[in-house]
Amino acid sequence: MTAITCNTRVSAAEIAGALARGETSSVEVTRAHLHNIERHDGAVHAYLHVDAEGALAQAAAADERRANGAPASALDGVPIAVKDVLATSGLPTTCGSKILQGWVPPYDATVVARLKRAGLPILGKTNMDEFAMGSSTEHSAYGPTRNPWDLDRIPGGSGGGSAAAVASFQAPLALGTDTGGSIRQPGAVTGTVGMKPTYGGVSRYGLVAMANSLDQVGPVSRTVLDAALLHEVIGGHDPLDSTSIDQPVGKLADAARRGAEGDLSGVRVGVITELSGEGYQAGVLARFQESLDLLVEAGAEVVEVSCPSFVHALAAYYLVMPAEASSNLAKFDAMRYGLRVLPEGVENPSAEEVMRATRDAGFGDEVKRRIILGTYALSSGYYDAFYGQAQKVRTLIGRDFAAAFETADVLVSPTAPTTAFKLGEKLDDPIAMYLNDLATIPANLAGVPGISIPSGLADEDGLPAGFQVLAPALADDRCYRVGAALEAALERKWGGPLLDKAPGLDPSTGSGQVKLDQRNGDAR
Amino acid sequence: MPDTPGAPAESGGRVQITREEVAHLADLARIDLDEAELDHLAPQLSVILESVASIKGVAGDDVPPTSHPVPLTNVFREDVVTPSLTPEQALSGAPESEQQRFAVPRILGDEQ
Numbered sequence: 001m002t003a004i005t006c007n008t009r010v011s012a013a014e015i016a017g018a019l020a021r022g023e024t025s026s027v028e029v030t031r032a033h034l035h036n037i038e039r040h041d042g043a044v045h046a047y048l049h050v051d052a053e054g055a056l057a058q059a060a061a062a063d064e065r066r067a068n069g070a071p072a073s074a075l076d077g078v079p080i081a082v083k084d085v086l087a088t089s090g091l092p093t094t095c096g097s098k099i100l101q102g103w104v105p106p107y108d109a110t111v112v113a114r115l116k117r118a119g120l121p122i123l124g125k126t127n128m129d130e131f132a133m134g135s136s137t138e139h140s141a142y143g144p145t146r147n148p149w150d151l152d153r154i155p156g157g158s159g160g161g162s163a164a165a166v167a168s169f170q171a172p173l174a175l176g177t178d179t180g181g182s183i184r185q186p187g188a189v190t191g192t193v194g195m196k197p198t199y200g201g202v203s204r205y206g207l208v209a210m211a212n213s214l215d216q217v218g219p220v221s222r223t224v225l226d227a228a229l230l231h232e233v234i235g236g237h238d239p240l241d242s243t244s245i246d247q248p249v250g251k252l253a254d255a256a257r258r259g260a261e262g263d264l265s266g267v268r269v270g271v272i273t274e275l276s277g278e279g280y281q282a283g284v285l286a287r288f289q290e291s292l293d294l295l296v297e298a299g300a301e302v303v304e305v306s307c308p309s310f311v312h313a314l315a316a317y318y319l320v321m322p323a324e325a326s327s328n329l330a331k332f333d334a335m336r337y338g339l340r341v342l343p344e345g346v347e348n349p350s351a352e353e354v355m356r357a358t359r360d361a362g363f364g365d366e367v368k369r370r371i372i373l374g375t376y377a378l379s380s381g382y383y384d385a386f387y388g389q390a391q392k393v394r395t396l397i398g399r400d401f402a403a404a405f406e407t408a409d410v411l412v413s414p415t416a417p418t419t420a421f422k423l424g425e426k427l428d429d430p431i432a433m434y435l436n437d438l439a440t441i442p443a444n445l446a447g448v449p450g451i452s453i454p455s456g457l458a459d460e461d462g463l464p465a466g467f468q469v470l471a472p473a474l475a476d477d478r479c480y481r482v483g484a485a486l487e488a489a490l491e492r493k494w495g496g497p498l499l500d501k502a503p504g505l506d507p508s509t510g511s512g513q514v515k516l517d518q519r520n521g522d523a524r
Numbered sequence: 525m526p527d528t529p530g531a532p533a534e535s536g537g538r539v540q541i542t543r544e545e546v547a548h549l550a551d552l553a554r555i556d557l558d559e560a561e562l563d564h565l566a567p568q569l570s571v572i573l574e575s576v577a578s579i580k581g582v583a584g585d586d587v588p589p590t591s592h593p594v595p596l597t598n599v600f601r602e603d604v605v606t607p608s609l610t611p612e613q614a615l616s617g618a619p620e621s622e623q624q625r626f627a628v629p630r631i632l633g634d635e636q
Contacts, residue, residue: 104617213591314576315579318575339619353629368550372555375549392583430568
């Protein structure tokens with residue numbers, strides 16, 4: 001079968017080019033990725049559900065469009081994986097939770113509808129921390145995803161499945177969602193690219209909300225240009241989302257191409273004092289400094305900026321987010337969809353008793369922690385001291401960003417304070433787990449865009465680290481321009497992409513052949 | 525906003541959340557927590573609250589709250605009929621349905 005020989009290590013842009021030139025077909029490319037899934041996902045567990053049949057049918061339709069000279073988009077026929085928090089009609093959508101086990105939405109999220117309209121075959125749904133609550137993907141009710149660089153380590157979270165899927169060549173592209181770093185931190189620890197767009201820049205319709213004022217859908221990929229191309233497909237105004245910004249998405253791929261030419265003359269890069277130093281791993285800081293030097297070589301001017309309120313960002317986030325989550329997750333009430341569990345030993349139970357039993361059985365530990373924390377923060381005796389105060393700190397963080405962007409065009413920091421830790425290491429230590437999002441959270445609180453790109457391997461453990469670029473709201477193009485410039489400079493230095501240094505996955509380490517199409521819901 | 529009785533138990537700047545308070549909050553959130561879960565969660569929640577308590581007093585009265593990262597204005601659409609879910613689609617995920625309706629357990633208790 002020629003499908004097996006198709007090169008799945010190339011970028012989405014290169015696949016799109018080969019499709020446009022007629023050198024390969026979407027069916028061939030899609031089959032090659034399904035083959036990788038079959039070989040490697042037993043070990044990695046990036047997917048909760050694989051839709052081989054649906055993806056191949058979409059691929060055949062894409063090939064027909066291309067043959068007729070009428071491709072639906074630049075990425076027509078390039079397959080993609082979708083995080084399981086996005087509604088997909090006809091495909092299970094569990095959010096990594098037992099409470100939605102087997103739920104098949106009757107509608108598509110707007111971003112999913114846009115993928116279909118642009119002709120991207122959907123390979124399947126990716127694993128995640130339950131309702132996107134976590135930084136390691138260990139809080140999935142269906143078992144953790146493993147980091148392709150080291151199968152004993154976490155792939156980040158909550159979108160560890162999407163990041164691991166692109167890092168292990170089981171998809172050229174994926175969709176993620178980022179509430180406090182869930183796209184960027186997995187990108188950092190898996191050596192891949194992840195972009196959180198400006199809040200309101202990409203529709204949230206059909207995204208199962210955790211914290212609706214922080215959640216944002218965005219691209220997961222192996223190159224900056226690929227992220228920009230995907231962002232152009234999913235971005236732009238959506239009347240179905242009342243927080244969607246009514247402005248065109250902008251020329252993001254052009255910004256990435258311009259950046260890759262390597263000239264950053266006149267670009268002011270601000271280093272955030274508060275997002276460095278204590279708590280950051282030495283190897284992560286070394287790669288950060290090295291990347292900074294490369295930006296200077298490309299002509300950028302580096303300035304140091306202070307954002308004093310950022311030290312309170314984590315605390316503000318862990319009040320705002322659970323408060324919103326406790327309210328958003330109230331809809332899982334066992335009445336209209338999802339799990340319904342009857343309490344044991346109760347004859348003719350009431351709706352409320354069924355609700356309580358179902359939410360106990362259907363939610364995992366982390367979800368319960370956050371719902372209870374949010375309920376507490378919103379309680380009358382504590383509202384002003386906690387939730388009210390957190391909202392004010394949010395204002396201060398927004399002001400810090402505004403002041404910093406007066407002196408810098410972009411702000412930079414390490415994406416995550418450490419490289420990937422071992423599975424289980426922080427599972428029952430919520431605070432240690434929360435600290436992973438230290439550098440990514442401020443962007444969510446202020447609604448500004450941020451991208452993480454691989455900065456190299458930390459000396460002490462040989463694992464990937466990430467470099468974060470933040471820009472003002474609606475200036476997403478700056479993330480792509482600076483990100484692509486750094487990516488090009490680093491790859492020249494490395495002699496190729498960072499993922500070339502990843503140890504190959506040995507199919508024999510997997511749990512054997514996993515039958516496609518039947519994986520969703522099998523707790524492993 | 526749900527009501528939680530009692531003032532926060534504080535001693536030496538520490539925020540404590542008691543097992544009873546966690547049980548009450550779980551009750552408000554409609555989650556049946558068993559004894560083991562309460563034992564496990566209460567101390568963890570205390571640690572989390574302690575770490576976010578630093579936020580108290582950071583921003584003064586002159587700082588307005590931000591509830592949303594972008595300014596929100598109400599959005600209207602034209603009052604026209606658009607396609608929506610069919611009854612079959614809307615009920616497709618229901619644990620139980622009857623006569624094109626969601627079938628739910630009894631709402632009222634015996635004493636009501």
